[in-house]
Amino acid sequence: MSFTIKNCHTGQSFPSDGAASILDAALSAGRAFPYSCRGGSCGTCKAKLISGEITSGPFGETALSAAEKSAGYILLCQAKAQSDLEIDARELASGPPIPIRTLPCRVVQITHLSHDVIELSLKLPQNQSLEYLAGQYIDILLRDGRRRSFSIANPPDPEAGITLHIRRVPNGRFTGHVFDGLRERDLLRFQGPFGTFFLHDELDRPAVLMAGGTG
Numbered sequence: 401m402s403f404t405i406k407n408c409h410t411g412q413s414f415p416s417d418g419a420a421s422i423l424d425a426a427l428s429a430g431r432a433f434p435y436s437c438r439g440g441s442c443g444t445c446k447a448k449l450i451s452g453e454i455t456s457g458p459f460g461e462t463a464l465s466a467a468e469k470s471a472g473y474i475l476l477c478q479a480k481a482q483s484d485l486e487i488d489a490r491e492l493a494s495g496p497p498i499p500i501r502t503l504p505c506r507v508v509q510i511t512h513l514s515h516d517v518i519e520l521s522l523k524l525p526q527n528q529s530l531e532y533l534a535g536q537y538i539d540i541l542l543r544d545g546r547r548r549s550f551s552i553a554n555p556p557d558p559e560a561g562i563t564l565h566i567r568r569v570p571n572g573r574f575t576g577h578v579f580d581g582l583r584e585r586d587l588l589r590f591q592g593p594f595g596t597f598f599l600h601d602e603l604d605r606p607a608v609l610m611a612g613g614t615g
């Protein structure tokens with residue numbers, strides 16, 4: 401099944417198979433919608449549904465309130481098209497997003513930064529590099545199909561690999577493995593870069609940047 405999603409904000413359309421979220425369909429088509437968590441918890445991808453049928457998917461009340469839902473707002477990272485749609489969604493002026501890639505990588509260094517934070521240095525295959533912007537993140541792809549998101553902790557440099565800071569989550573399956581089972585030279589797979597929390601060229605006013613947390 402293929403549907404057409406028209407963004408009335410820009411007048412542009414993109415296809416959806418109805419199985420992927422509207423956000424994933426938009427990213428695959430090179431559209432630059434703002435988003436962050438892709439998990440229904442931050443609200444960055446909020447947009448208005450003008451016409452058509454969707455499934456909403458799970459989301460938190462802090463991301464989309466009952467009043468917003470009643471007013472026709474949806475979360476693009478959770479909603480899936482069930483018919484042709486018209487939506488009203490802001491798009492970023494900074495052009496098409498960097499292509500999202502799925503790549504293998506090798507663990508080259510594991511450094512304990514504190515009792516519950518590890519710095520993981522990952523090397524990409526020869527002749528491969530990952531283009532990304534400071535502020536973006538990658539998903540580590542687990543064997544069971546699940547994924548875990550981590551901010552990239554080193555500045556973009558085609559010659560360098562990827563550095564992640566991983567905090568141990570109590571009973572966390574992947575972070576427990578990082579602390580107790582992962583070894584240097586092990587292989588991982590990841591997908592990315594994701595996220596639109598980066599400095600936007602079109603900003604014409606001072607920006608105050610603050611960061612907190614790990615992982």
Ligand code: FES
Nearest residue numbers: 436438442443477
């Ligand atoms: S709710 Fe965070 S990107 Fe959709």
